[in-house]
Amino acid sequence: MPEDHSQPYIVVEKGTSAFGAFLWGALVGAAAALLFAPKSGEETQADIKEGARRLRRSAEDKFSEIRESVEEGYDKAREDVAERVEVAREQVRERRHKAEEALKAGKEAAKRARGDLEERVSESKEAYKAALAESTEDVEAS
Numbered sequence: 001m002p003e004d005h006s007q008p009y010i011v012v013e014k015g016t017s018a019f020g021a022f023l024w025g026a027l028v029g030a031a032a033a034l035l036f037a038p039k040s041g042e043e044t045q046a047d048i049k050e051g052a053r054r055l056r057r058s059a060e061d062k063f064s065e066i067r068e069s070v071e072e073g074y075d076k077a078r079e080d081v082a083e084r085v086e087v088a089r090e091q092v093r094e095r096r097h098k099a100e101e102a103l104k105a106g107k108e109a110a111k112r113a114r115g116d117l118e119e120r121v122s123e124s125k126e127a128y129k130a131a132l133a134e135s136t137e138d139v140e141a142s
Contacts, residue, residue: 019062026055 030051 019059019066022058022062023055026051026058030055 030048033047033051
């Protein structure tokens with residue numbers, strides 16, 4: 001049965017740490033060098049020390065890079081949070097200002113409504129008194 005090569009296929013790779021791969025490669029390389037290098041014990045020890053120094057420098061460099069990356073991310077996140085907090089504070093100020101204006105307008109409207117109501121009550125009292133006086137005059141005249 002012929003294979004169908006026209007079908008696409010997907011390769012999924014699991015991400016790993018580049019630093020971990022580097023260390024693993026360094027260890028394998030060091031072991032291979034020890035096994036296959038035709039050197040004396042002193043030369044091999046010197047090579048191992050030099051390899052360890054290079055590995056240490058490389059690890060320190062990687063650590064510094066990672067630390068700088070983390071610090072930059074932290075600083076960026078802190079700035080972002082500070083900006084969002086300031087935006088939120090400004091929104092609170094604006095809403096408080098609008099609420100104060102609405103409260104002030106409500107108080108003024110209530111004051112006007114009370115004044116209108118008091119004026120109508122006063123007019124009603126006067127009209128009642130006038131009607132009462134008129135009806136009293138009609139009763140006395142009869």
